[in-house]
Structures are given as structure tokens and as C-alpha cells.
Amino acid sequence: MERTTRQKTAIQAAIESAQRPLSAQEILEQASLQVTQLGIATVYRNLKSLVLEEKVHVVTLPGENPRYESNTAANHHHHHFQCTTCQRVFDVHDCPGDLKRMAPQGFVVERHELTLYGRCADCNAAAGATATAGGAAVAATVHACASHHDPA
Numbered sequence: 560m561e562r563t564t565r566q567k568t569a570i571q572a573a574i575e576s577a578q579r580p581l582s583a584q585e586i587l588e589q590a591s592l593q594v595t596q597l598g599i600a601t602v603y604r605n606l607k608s609l610v611l612e613e614k615v616h617v618v619t620l621p622g623e624n625p626r627y628e629s630n631t632a633a634n635h636h637h638h639h640f641q642c643t644t645c646q647r648v649f650d651v652h653d654c655p656g657d658l659k660r661m662a663p664q665g666f667v668v669e670r671h672e673l674t675l676y677g678r679c680a681d682c683n684a685a686a687g688a689t690a691t692a693g694g695a696a697v698a699a700t701v702h703a704c705a706s707h708h709d710p711a
Contacts (some may be wrong), residue, residue: 567605569593571614571629578617579625580639580648616647620674638673644682651675 573589574581581589583602590596606627609615610624620641626648635667651673659668679687 564605565609566590566594566601569597570602570605571609574609574615574627575631577628579650580628582585582624582626585647586627620648638675638681640675640677642679642682643676644678644686647679649679676677 569590570586572593573586577585577589582604583599586606587597587599587602590602600613604622606615610617610627614630615627616630618628618639620626620639623641628650635652638654641647642649655673658671662668703705
């Protein structure tokens with residue numbers, strides 16, 4: 560049984576309070592506010608433990624380093640948005656639904672993941688752009704993901 564340390568508690572608290580998937584560096588920055596002298600190796604060691612304990616879920620985006628979110632967020636089907644300016648990742652709680660019709664005839668869709676790319680509200684405001692409901696074009700990537708299931 561793993562013991563709970565101040566470092567591990569601070570790391571888990573940083574992930575839980577973020578309300579979005581965080582990179583290891585973002586976790587280090589947030590957890591360091593609680594525990595000074597925290598190093599990246601300690602963050603990775605504790606992330607590994609939290610993943611094994613199923614308290615934290617790994618979010619993998621194509622071509623990116625892993626990010627981590629609480630299992631509370633991961634336990635419901637959702638997708639992600641990555642800002643192309645600041646690289647932060649956010650949860651998207653809407654889903655286009657049944658994607659089975661997109662698969663070639665005779666194929667069976669078992670799960671899907673959808674990632675949206677564009678500018679987050681902060682970066683959009685900083686760029687002086689006017690955010691509208693229609694917004695700029697957003698690219699979507701659909702790929703298989705073992706952790707998200709296609710809703711029935």
C-alpha cells in the first residue's frame with residue numbers, strides 16, 4: 560500500500576482543482592504553491608502512483624506529452640479542446656453522438672475520442688479577436704481511444 564505524502568496530496572489537489580487536464584509541468588507549478596522544493600521527478604513518481612491507484616487518468620493527445628485529469632472527470636464520456644496558442648487543454652462536455660455511421664460498411668465502432676483545436680477564450684481575447692458562437696474554423700481529429708466509450 561502506498562503511503563500518502565504531502566507531495567502526493569499537493570499533486571492530487573492541483574489536478575482536482577484545475578478542472579482540466581494538466582501537463583506534468585503545470586502540476587509542478589501548482590503543487591509547488593503548497594509544497595516548496597518540489598521537483599519534476601517527484602511529480603512523475605507520484606503521477607505514476609496516482610494512475611496505478613486509479614485516482615488520476617492519463618489524457619493522451621496526438622503528438623503531445625501526456626496530461627493528467629482526475630478520475631472524477633475521466634469517469635464520464637467527454638472530449639478535449641487544445642489551444643493552439645497556449646497549448647492548454649480543456650474538457651469538452653458535448654459529444655456529436657453516434658459516430659457509427661461514419662465507419663466503413665462492415666466495420667464496428669467501439670469507442671471514439673474527439674479533439675478540437677483552436678484558441679481558448681484567454682488567447683482569443685488577448686489576440687483582440689471577437690469570440691462569436693460560430694467562431695473560427697476548428698479542426699477535429701477522431702481516433703480510437705481505449706478509455707472513452709461511444710455512448711449508446
